[in-house]
Amino acid sequence: MAVFSWVGSRRLLSVGALSLPLWFGVSEARAQDGQSLYDIGCASCHGADGRGASPDRIAFDDPLPDFTECSFASREPDADWIIVAKAGGPVRGFSETMPAFGEAFDDAQLQSVMDHIRTFCQESAWPRGELNLPRPLVSEKAYPEDEAVWTTGVNAESPGAVVNQFVYEKRFGPRSQIEIKVPFGFAPAASDSEWGAALGDVGVGFKHAVAHNDRSILSLATEVKLPTGDVDRGFGADAVRIEPFVALGQILPNDSFLHFQGGVEFSTEPDVVEHEAFLRTAIGRTFTSGEFGRAWSPMLEVLGSVDLESGSRVNWDLVPQMQVTLNTRQHVMLNLGVRFPVTNTDQRGTQFLAYILWDWFDGGFLDGW
Amino acid sequence: MVGSRGAAIPVVLVMAVLSSAVSLRLSVPESGAADFGMVSGRAFLAEGTVRLLGTAPAGEPIDMSADPFCREQHDSPVMRGAVEVGPGGGLSQVLVRVRTAPATADPNLSDVLLDQQGCLYSPGVVAVRVGQTLVIRNSDATLHNVRVEPKENRGFNLGQPLAGIESKRQLDRPEIGIPVRCDIHGWMNATIHVLDHPYFDVTREDGAFTLPALPAGEYEIEAWHHTLGVSTQVVTVADGSSTDIIFEFAAP
Known part of the structure; x- marks a missing residue:
């Protein structure tokens, strides 16, 4: 053909x-x-x-x-x-x-x-493309990818903030990936309540798929967050954090799928920034418009985190969301969702979230529309 | 041709592209002689011949060695760019159509075949009505793709890997000169014409064509060749009259 x-x-x-x-x-x-x-x-x-x-x-x-x-x-x-x-x-x-x-x-x-x-590819080390499941708004995927993702979050409650994060992921070899995360945004300063732009804590990460079969993929990863952020505007933590985690992607029946991510964020300054454990999971299903149309993937994310030193209550959030492919090639996607705090709601407010994802290996951003 | 011919009378002749002319005779049909039927009032049958003046380009031999199947289908070289001319300079594969005919629909049209034989399209020019079924067949035991790229209609690109496979398509809008090609065998080209009325024909090997019956009136008639261009005439026909019109395409 x-x-x-x-x-x-x-x-x-x-x-x-x-x-x-x-x-x-x-x-x-x-x-x-x-x-x-x-x-x-x-x-x-x-x-x-x-x-x-x-x-x-x-x-x-x-x-x-x-x-x-x-x-x-x-x-x-x-x-x-x-x-x-x-x-x-x-x-x-x-x-x-x-x-x-x-x-x-x-x-x-x-x-x-x-x-x-x-059969032309003779190397079994390469995970099959089916394991590249739709990306949730918060949880990390297990599949190593070549992607660029721009996520924006808007705090719906006072004092408010607009938080952006640009993530660039580069795959190398059959199973590995490096990434860099650059948060930035606009928020009022704690000192004078004046709104202004701020850089967040830049992060670099490494991920490696340690096991995969035709329905599952398991990866180990580590991310290092550097104290580059503006603490006064809530964009930094004033300490280096090292975040090892495990990520699992699982294909479920009927075009459904599951993501799981669990890990610990260790702080180099625990007196300033506590160690934290986190668990993130997302379940969803993909629907296609007609035989060849857009892919719609509704997902529900459950996010949990807890400070390990103080023994404070676990923060639980729910994030219902919808990812949709935007272009004909389906390598540019939009995801819209809302993050609802379930516990400790007096400390955390509702946040609107959205990302634009560009799978840049599949072509230029403007290709295939 | 059906029907007797009356005395010739002058007609308005417009020379269009090239120094070309089409021979067209309009005549009053004998009672019951025509299959074309009356359009309205008195009808005139039209027939004619398209000719080429000068020496027809011989073209260059096609190298089919890239596909042994294609090469083995021909005892002698097939020429690319050749203009096939019949006896008396008759020019085949010319679409002759009435440009000014009103659109008419016919739900009972038979299918039209565009075949691929010996790694060539057969015929090289097909004309169909809007909505008429075009059957695209591969008679070769080799892969062809049929890439149809209209401007007004919806294009398509079919992979036909099996001998005897057929696909059917209908084109929804009138359009002249839709190119067809095979991306694997670069010498394979054809043309599809889509018309919204029955007043057209594609010239045969001797350059002859036949048009259905026309009512009296003034008509703009066009001859369209995929390499030689287009020639147009305005023909005024009165009741009970006929005429001869000569179009001749100049050889490049």
Whole structure:
């Protein structure tokens, strides 16, 4: 088949090439059937070896993807590949050169081709794209990603504040990711009540997926928060904190999913900033508008934290939210939610939260709309 | 052609693009002789021939070695850019249409076939009515994609990997000169025309065409060739008269 690309790499996927790698337990018989269909429908453009046909054998200039390159081939779930194979590249904002094979192959055949395509990546260390679950507003995902996320929170109650956080995540290798977080915003100063801009405590982090299978992914991570923030405006804690945590992503039946994150924030100045334990979990489900439309993922997050030294009561928050894909390629997303304190409500107020997420590996922010 | 021809009379002739002319004769049909039927009042059958003046471009041989299947389908080289001319300079694959005809619908139209045989489109030019079913078939045992890129209609790009596979499409708006191509076999090109009335034909190998019956009146008639361009004439027809009009495309 012919050609679609995830823009970031400008690589084109062949129609008909999609199967879970054999190491994910797909039957060899189905993969072999997929190979036959791949040879008929895809190999002309994508090459029998998945590396892309030689330019002198095709009549277009679009660069072709390399299916053997795991960094590219493992990132997206089967469903996204199959949709492109079925309806053509434009259905996900990819190359118009990629034709639609939905009238040539049925869904089972397309899946078998997908199964065969998955065999081109021979490294089982790469978590499958299905494990890249919708990102909650607060909890960290277990899946290592290439993303940029701008989150804004508005405190609904006096004295109010507008808190922003920009997160840049960069994946490297099959399982690892580094990130940097830059909080900033506007809030009244405690000293004179005057509103002003402020920088928060910048954080850097490292995450590594230690285990994964076809439905679960478990990661260990550490984040270090530096005391760069404006304490007077509530944007800093005046101490270095080190935050190791564990993150789990779990695929549930019926397009549902679960996130779990638990860890401890250790302070280098416990007299100033107490150690804190936290637990965050989110459960949600993804719905699709029509066969090829937007993905809507309602989620409910439960957030808990407690200061370990003083033994104060646990802070529990609920965050109902809705994530939706904004563009055709579905690599730009919006999430809107509200954080409601459940306990200790005299100390914490309601906060409106929103983020814009850009999965930059899949293409430029303005691509694929 | 159906019907007898009366005496020729002068008509208004507008030379359009190129130094071209189309031969068009309008004539009064004999009773019961025409399948075209009366449009309103007296009807005139139209037939003619499109010709090429000069030496037809021979084109260049296509290298089909990238796909052995394609190469094996032809004993002699297929030429790219060639203009096929029949006896007497007749020019095939020219759409001849009445530009000023009113839109009419017909729910009982038969399907029109665009086939892929020997890694070539057959025919290279198809004309369909708005809403008429276009059957796109791959008769080759090799992968073709059929990329149709209209400006007024909704485009599509079909992967057809299996011999005998067919897809059906209907185009909703009139549009002339919709390009069709295969991205795998770069020499494969075709043209689809979509019209909202029945007053059109695509010239045969000898350059001849036939139009359905026309009522008396003034018509703007166009001949459209995918490489040679467009030529248009205004023809005024009176009751009981017929005429010959010559359009000739100049060879490039």
